[in-house]
Amino acid sequence: MDKQEKVIPRGKFAYTYIIFGIIVGIIGTLLQTAFYVKTLYDLPKLLWIVAAVFVIYGIVQIIKAPSIGTDVVLSPKSAKEFLTNNAIMLALMVLVIVIMFIEPRFMQIQVALDILTQSSVKLIVALGICFTLLIAGTDLSAGRMVGLAGVIAGSMLQTETYANRFFPGLPQLPLFVPILIAIVVCLLFGTLNGFLVAKYDMHPFIATLAVQVIVFGACSLYFDLPPNNSQPIGGIRPDYQALGQTKLFAFQIGTFRFDGISVLVPIAMVICAIIWFVLNKTVFGKNVYAIGGNREAAVVSGVNVFATIMGIFILAGGLYGIAGVLETARVAGAGNQYGNGYELDAIAACVVGGVSLNGGIGKIGGILSGVLIFTVIQYGLQFINVSPMWQQIIKGVIIAVAVAIDLSKYRRK
Amino acid sequence: MGEYVLEMNGITKIFPGVKALDNVSLKVRPGSVHALMGENGAGKSTLMKCLFGIYQEDAGEIILDGQTVKITSSKQALDLGISMIHQELHPIRYRPVMENIWLGRFPMRGIAVDKKAMIRETKKLFEEIDLNINPEVLAGTLSASNLQLVEIAKAVSYNSKIIIMDEPTSSLTDNETEHLFKIIRQLQSKGCAIIYISHKMEEILKIADEVTIMRDGQYVGTWPSTELTTDLIISRMVGRDLTNRFPQKDYTPGEEVVLRVKDLCSPLPKSFQHVNLELHRGEILGIGGLVGAQRTELVEAIFGLRAIASGTIEKDGKEIKIRKVADAKKNGIALLTEERRASGVFGILSVLDNTVIASQKDFARNGVLMQGKRYKAAKESNAQLNTKTPSMETLMQNLSGGNQQKVLFARWLLTHPDILILDEPTRGIDVGAKYEIYTIMQDLIHQGKSIIMISSEMPELLGMADRVMVMCEGRVTGVLDRKEADQISVMRLATKFVQ
Structure with a gap:
């Protein structure tokens, strides 16, 4: 075989991650202590985080090495494979470094936290949509459902003193009631999606397109009810706003101030963990992969395809509902145009994260990185004052390139 | 022109982790039928894909008419005079037959496709090879065997020097196979060479002039077919002697009826009608018949995949209602479908997921x-x-056909069935693995399970079944005991309504 090849047991290879992590950590420490200049901002601390991630990843690899079983092969070929497999991540790193040079202020922990906050709602929508993509479908109604949930929740959770109340006579409801109503409405529309797809074997593209239009119509009708007459909903109650704006762990020691982590981040992480569990550890999740992998074979194996598809769209609807409720709390307002186009962003993030539109392939980790990539790019480009029009073009190019690279993995000659 | 129209020398092809071809040679004489044989996974299809430009060889040379060529695309292969009939057909179902044939080279009049010329050319082509199909019907409405014949016509239409036929008879009846052979003789007389891939020994010995045998990606040798016998071919393919193709029968079927089907009718008039069937405990009931005899449709109905208009199904003397697969599973019935890839395996999922899904x-x-x-x-x-x-996490698509089939057995055994319905259980599986599947079937009988086996391979049907039920055009035409069943009696029943 190839002479330039070197085979290393996976357990041993994992030490490279740990060593690399330690080196990064030391560099961070040196920058923090000996060479600190103000223009480095939080770079040392960010390096520490990177170092920690590498060390933890290395340890996980060592623990899991026996169950993965395969050895690591080092050769020009595997290097090339590594590059194609991680091309998007590497490109993202290059972009981040370039942005850091252009605008050193980018190297702040606050920036990283902002990126996480902005990703949260998008992630929840993407997690909903990923189920529909996994069965080689799609869901075009996602964005409109986000908007609808936001309008419903917002309309019932305005302060008593606000002049343009949606329901002037409405008493102050407990927080959970309107939220529950909003989510239930989305669940119902999700049920409609699922019913059209599962019962009539409609292609999800067209079924969810129909529902998208219906949802927007319904949302606009509701939004146009007198006395509101299609005016933006404002005066959101503080306790509801807190749901999207609270900062956790904020503190100040001397001159050092930490603004805290948005409550949206842990919410999104919990949902992410739940969805990971559902997808990997439940019968339902396995059935989703099976239907996406080979629908015929799933039918023959006795998988309840009808129930699974219904479940997929209902679950997705619920997630859009949650996303909508949080979005309104975050921006402290709602309107029927909110959420427009979120589905396409979510689909793009999933696809860039390695979810196959042919169904059956996709991991939560991939979706998470897909969502983060888009937020980093958007945030980063705004940071260095790239015009929004150029941002659109760059976003489009990234989708095309990412998918092209991803597909080239499967094509073999 | 030299002695050979085609020489492939020292062809090597490496896929990640596997050496699919290792220094393989193939020499084909003009105007001859050259059979290429080997177990599944021996590398026959890979070799042909290298020749047809679908894969590129990593080492070796291809010499066509004395000239070294590098074939990088199927289009180039066609231009060089090589055409191929693929094992799996991919017709464009909603377009007419003729468009399927002339795709990529439509006759033109100015900027428009010349439909009249296309009809004329297609009719001429069909007449040439004695095929009676209307060029304007949609490809999707044709039967599998007619599609195969259309595909053959398409290959002929390229006027190629070399035609590769990859399992061309897998969906053909005996009569149609004869028809195909006639076409092959005709092509031969025009100087066209045929590379013929098939698992069917009888066919090979009948039609081939020379036979090249491959094993595990390596070249074993080339012999004139007159020097070969079925046993010789098998032993060279497997690399060992196969004295018995079937395991010794070492059990006696019970008398008790586990499954009784009474007067079962499909809502579709052309599908199975008035079927009566009895399955005894601990027996293998074979179902024979031609392609299109509705055998698959019948067992799929028993398994809850198809609708039933009338009739009853009894298990252990009690009537059971089967409307969906879950009902069949609950009643201890399992089905391994005919189309392993289409409705059996989940290629992109792990062996583990594939095994436990049911x-x-x-x-x-x-x-x-x-x-x-x-x-x-x-x-x-x-x-x-x-x-x-390699592991339970291995993707199913990386296993060979025989091992995939074993995983499917494992899948259904986990549902603890009493009755296993096997639809063409060894289709596309190599000789060695076939024997293993037969042994598995016998083991299951020993465990007190009963088996219904559909098979289109006569030796398998006669070798494995305790009784043979024969169907023709949706009706049962007879049930034969093992003793009275032979090639002729089964064929007679299978063609009862065929003129």
Whole structure:
């Protein structure tokens, strides 16, 4: 075989991650202590985080090495494979470094936290949509459902003193009631999606397109009810706003101030963990992969395809509902145009994260990185004052390139 | 022109982790039928894909008419005079037959496609090879065997020097196979060479002039077919002697009826009608018949995949209602379908997921999977069947056909069935693995299970079944005991309504 090849047991290879992590950590420490200049901002601390991630990843690899079983092969070929497999991540790193040079202020922990906050709602929508993509479908109604949930929740959770109340006579409801109503409405529309797809074997593209239009119509009708007459909903109650704006762990020691982590981040992480569990550890999740992998074979194996598809769209609807409720709390307002186009962003993030539109392939980790990539790019480009029009073009190019690279993995000659 | 129209020398092709071809040679004389044989996975298809420009060889040379060529695309192969009939047909179902044939080279008049010329050319082509199909019907409405014949016509239409036929008779009846042979003779007389891939020994010995045998990606040798016998071919393909193609029968079927089907009718008039069937405990009931005899449709109806208009199904003397697959599973009936790839395996999922998919609920509490239990069951079930897989996490698509079939057996055994329905259980499986499948079937009988086996391979049907039920055009035309069943009696019943 190839002479330039070197085979290393996976357990041993994992030490490279740990060593690399330690080196990064030391560099961070040196920058923090000996060479600190103000223009480095939080770079040392960010390096520490990177170092920690590498060390933890290395340890996980060592623990899991026996169950993965395969050895690591080092050769020009595997290097090339590594590059194609991680091309998007590497490109993202290059972009981040370039942005850091252009605008050193980018190297702040606050920036990283902002990126996480902005990703949260998008992630929840993407997690909903990923189920529909996994069965080689799609869901075009996602964005409109986000908007609808936001309008419903917002309309019932305005302060008593606000002049343009949606329901002037409405008493102050407990927080959970309107939220529950909003989510239930989305669940119902999700049920409609699922019913059209599962019962009539409609292609999800067209079924969810129909529902998208219906949802927007319904949302606009509701939004146009007198006395509101299609005016933006404002005066959101503080306790509801807190749901999207609270900062956790904020503190100040001397001159050092930490603004805290948005409550949206842990919410999104919990949902992410739940969805990971559902997808990997439940019968339902396995059935989703099976239907996406080979629908015929799933039918023959006795998988309840009808129930699974219904479940997929209902679950997705619920997630859009949650996303909508949080979005309104975050921006402290709602309107029927909110959420427009979120589905396409979510689909793009999933696809860039390695979810196959042919169904059956996709991991939560991939979706998470897909969502983060888009937020980093958007945030980063705004940071260095790239015009929004150029941002659109760059976003489009990234989708095309990412998918092209991803597909080239499967094509073999 | 030299002695050979085509020489492939020292062809090597490496896929990640496997050497699919290792220094393989193939020399084809003009105007000859050259059979290429080997077990599944021996590399026949890969070699042909190298020749047809679908893959590029990593080493070796292809010499066509004395000239070294590098074939990088199928289009180039066609231009060089090589055409190929693929094993799996991919017709464009909603376009007419003729468009399927002339795709990529439509006759033109100015900027428009010349439909009249296309009809004329197609008719001429069909007449040439004695085919009676209307060029304007949609390809999707044709039967599998007619599609195969259309595909052959298409290959002929390129006026190629070399035609590769990859399992051309897999969906043809005996009569149609004869028809194909006539076409082949005709092509031969025009100087066209045929590379013929098939698993059917009788066919090879009849039609081929020379036989090249491959094993595990390596070249074994080339012999004139007159020097070969079925046993000789098999032993060279397998690399060992196969004295018996079927395991010795060492059981006596019971008398008790486990499954009784009474007067079962499909809502479709052309499908199965008035079928009566009895399956005894501990027996293998073979179902024979031609392609299109509605055997698959019948067992799929018993399994809840197709609608039933009238008739009853009894298990252990009690009537059962089967409306969906879950009902069949609950009643201890399992089905391994005919189309393993289309409706059996999940290629992009792991062996583990593939094994437990039909019995997930047994390994879950409140819908949450118990990973350890699931893994253990899948591992044991596969070990019992001797499935060869690197690990349980290996993707199903990386296993050979025989091992995939074993995983499917493992899948259904985990549902604890009493009755296993096997639809063409050894289709596309190599000789060695076939024997293993037969042994598995016998083991199941020993465990007190009963088997219904559909098979289009006469030796398999006669070699394995305790009784043979024969169908023709949706009706049962007879049930033969093992003793009275032979090639002729089965064929007679299978063609009862065919003129």
